Amino acid sequence: MNEIAQRVRILLATRLKLAKAVEEITDQTPLFGPLGLGLDSIDALELVLGLEKEFGVVVEDRATAVKVLASIQTIAEFIQSQGKG
Amino acid sequence: MEGNPLSHLPHGVSFRFIDRVVEFIAGERVVALKNVTGNDPHLEGHFPGNPLMPGVLLLEAMTQASGLLLPAGSSAVLAQVKEARFRSAVVPGDQIRIESVRRGGLGALHRFEVKALVDGALAAEAEIVLAVAVPGREGLDSAG
Numbered sequence: 001m002n003e004i005a006q007r008v009r010i011l012l013a014t015r016l017k018l019a020k021a022v023e024e025i026t027d028q029t030p031l032f033g034p035l036g037l038g039l040d041s042i043d044a045l046e047l048v049l050g051l052e053k054e055f056g057v058v059v060e061d062r063a064t065a066v067k068v069l070a071s072i073q074t075i076a077e078f079i080q081s082q083g084k085g
Numbered sequence: 086m087e088g089n090p091l092s093h094l095p096h097g098v099s100f101r102f103i104d105r106v107v108e109f110i111a112g113e114r115v116v117a118l119k120n121v122t123g124n125d126p127h128l129e130g131h132f133p134g135n136p137l138m139p140g141v142l143l144l145e146a147m148t149q150a151s152g153l154l155l156p157a158g159s160s161a162v163l164a165q166v167k168e169a170r171f172r173s174a175v176v177p178g179d180q181i182r183i184e185s186v187r188r189g190g191l192g193a194l195h196r197f198e199v200k201a202l203v204d205g206a207l208a209a210e211a212e213i214v215l216a217v218a219v220p221g222r223e224g225l226d227s228a229g
Contacts, residue, residue: 042165042214045191052189062192 004085005076007054012072015050016043027073036071044069051075057082090115090153095160102146103183106153114186117150123177138175143201143209151185151197151213164194165214172207179203185213193217 005027012031013019021037030036032044039047047069048059057079059065068078079085090106108116121128121138128136148163155161175181185199193216201209 041192041194041216045189045194045196045214048191049189049196059191065191 004055004079005072007085008072008075008079011050011054012047015046025072027076028071031069031071039069051079055079055082055084057084091117093153093157094149095152096149100145101149102142103149106150109153112154112156112187114184115150115153117146117153117183117185119146119181119183121175121177121179121181125177128177136177138179138181140171140209143171143175143181144169144211144213146181147183147185147199147201147209147211148213148215150183151187151195151199152215154185154187154197155195155215155217160218161195161215162218163213164216165212167212167214169209169211171209173203175201175203175208179208181208188212 009022013022016039018037025037031039044065048065051057051059059068059078068074076085090109091103094101094103103117103119105118106115107118108114123136125136125138127139127142131137131139144166152159152161180203182202183199184202185197187195188198189196195215195217197213197215199211199213200207
C-alpha cells in the first residue's frame with residue numbers, strides 16, 4: 001500500500017508538476033479545496049489520465065472522481081481495490 | 086449529429102476559422118479544412134506585406150474543430166492548452182487540414198489531441214481541453 005501511495009506521489013509530482021507541494025502533504029491531506037493542495041477540475045482530468053496510464057485504473061465519471069481523488073490514500077486504496085498497482 | 090456539423094458551430098461568421106468538415110465521427114474524431122486566403126482580414130495587419138496566419142488563430146481553428154465533437158448544442162469554453170507547438174509558417178494559399186481526436190474527459194471537461202497539417206506536413210499540434218458549461222454545476226475543486 002505504501003509503495004502504491006509513493007507511486008501516486010510521484011505521479012502528482014511529475015504529471016501535475018507539484019514536486020515541492022507534494023513533499024509537504026500527508027497521505028490524508030485533501031487534494032481539492034482550499035484546505036488542501038488546492039487542485040482544480042483540470043488537475044483532476046490530468047490525474048485521471050495519469051492514473052489510467054500509470055496504473056491501468058479507470059475513473060469512470062465525476063462522482064467516482066470526487067470519492068477516489070480525495071487524497072493520496074483514497075487513490076491508493078482505489079488502485080488496490082481494482083487489483084492494480 | 087445530423088446534417089452539416091459546421092452548422093452547429095456557435096461562432097459568428099466573422100470568427101469562424103474552419104471552412105469545411107470532411108470527416109466526422111460524433112464524439113470521437115473530426116477532420117476539418119481551412120483555406121487561408123489573402124482576403125482574411127487578420128492577415129492585413131499580421132503582417133503588412135508579409136501575411137502569416139497567427140499561431141493563436143491556428144489554435145482557435147483547432148479549438149473550433151474540436152468543439153464540433155461535443156454534444157450538439159453544447160456551450161463550451163477553452164479550459165487548457167498543452168504542448169502547443171507551431172512547426173511551420175502558414176500563409177495565403179495554404180489549405181490547413183485539422184485533425185482532432187477526443188482522448189478522454191471528466192465531467193464537463195473534454196480533452197482533444199489536435200494536429201494541423203499543410204500539404205501533409207505538421208504545421209501545429211496541441212492538446213486542448215474544452216469545458217462544457219452546465220448551469221448550476223460546479224467544478225470538482227468546489228465540490229463539497
